[in-house]
Amino acid sequence: MDMIKERFSAKADALAAEIKDILKEHGNKKIGEVTLVQIYQGMRGITGLVSETSLLDAQEGIRFRGYSIPELQQKLPKAPKGSQPLPEGLFYLMLVGDLPNQDEADEVTEIWQRRSHVPNHVFDAIEAIPVSSHPMTQFVVAIMALQTESQFAKKYAAGMAKKDYWDAAFDDAMDLIARLPRIAAYIYRRKYKNGEHIHPNGLLDWAGNFAHMLGFEDESFRELMRLYMTIHADHEGGNVSAHATHLVGSALSDPYLSFAAGMNGLAGPLHGLANQESIKWIFEMREELGVELPSKEQIEEYVKKTLGEGKVVPGYGHAVLRKTDPRFTAQAEFAKQHIPDDPIVNTVWRVYETVPPILQSLGKIKNPWPNVDAHSGALLVHYGLVEYEFYTVLFGVSRALGVMASLCWDRALGLPIERPKSVTTELVKRWLRGEDEIWGE
């Protein structure tokens, strides 16, 4: 058994026993109440899920197993001569719950290298759809084609016992994460680089090799990829991509099917696609104004025009956060250090000074501050990765780390099929008139 699998198994056994005791003693304790407005408005604020890998605080932002992003940048192992965390280390932390040392992170790199082979039929499946298809469509097609490799599906069909679910899900999770950079890079090179593909470099770490296969050899771009893959990995359990993966997985759909569901959710413009929408919005603004770095007054006018057309300002707002996203700040810090004079980056910073008071003045937006997607595009454009329709695929590769670690926990803890109760408005009206009751089934 791999070191990481052994450690996960020991932690999972201990937590499963602890949860059993907690539920025995406190299972009927109420966590909160659900209001009518919550069930009509996206279940905001309803605590209804368990996700072990990270926790989001509205004011402070995300913490992975208790560690903030700046703490992770300090404490997680790095690539040789690097200063950004290795995503391998973050995955270990999310899965096992402990900070890894350098050897442990390097071992994850090695395990993923060993598991990274992508069968030819996956590339054939990508080639079977038009090259003009959105990269997220190609990505999901590839993940679905890769499902032929699912150990979980094979073992389930052969009659796997419940106690072995986590083991097969774990193997699928590791295989899938290991293979995603090759698939994503293939889609990028197919769509934007005339199908001139680049072989993996087995000497590089997971994100470094991904940068290499995309065609970027600049060391500071590799560092950006390590940071990017770390900060986009997880945002607790309720966001659309995490929740969709968890929900579909709860039907014992294998990790490939579950992850594809999550990626279909990430492809929505209110979620992961906001990263392409945000830079597209900046490009369109610059083009319309005919300037490289618009003034605050020009940005102000453009924001008002966007809102006047009944559109959202992409990259701003959040369902849970109520402050500037620390993932935005981490990218701004990276830019300050590596590329402080870039005009697109400077536009992003000027937009940041301009947009929040305007959104705030509307009085209806709960969070006027930028989220992760407001900054990522500008960094990528600087290094030459300008094809913004590809950006959500990058997000998806990273998001696999969090949702797959969580799925391993779901199976190890034996979490059941998810099935909340829904109501009709007709029942709600009868209930309000005192003619009926709303209770669980």
Ligand code: HAX
């Ligand atoms: N621009 C304009 N209007 C906005 C807005 C924005 N950036 N953010 C919220 N609003 C509007 C909402 O559309 C809503 O309007 P209506 O009442 O007319 O329907 C109102 O303000 C209240 O919304 P809210 O309660 O503040 O926000 P929600 O929790 O409903 O939605 C969203 C959160 C992130 C979807 C929202 O802020 C948004 O659409 N932002 C722009 C898209 C975006 O950046 N998405 C990425 C979010 C982070 C993420 O998942 N990354 O992957």
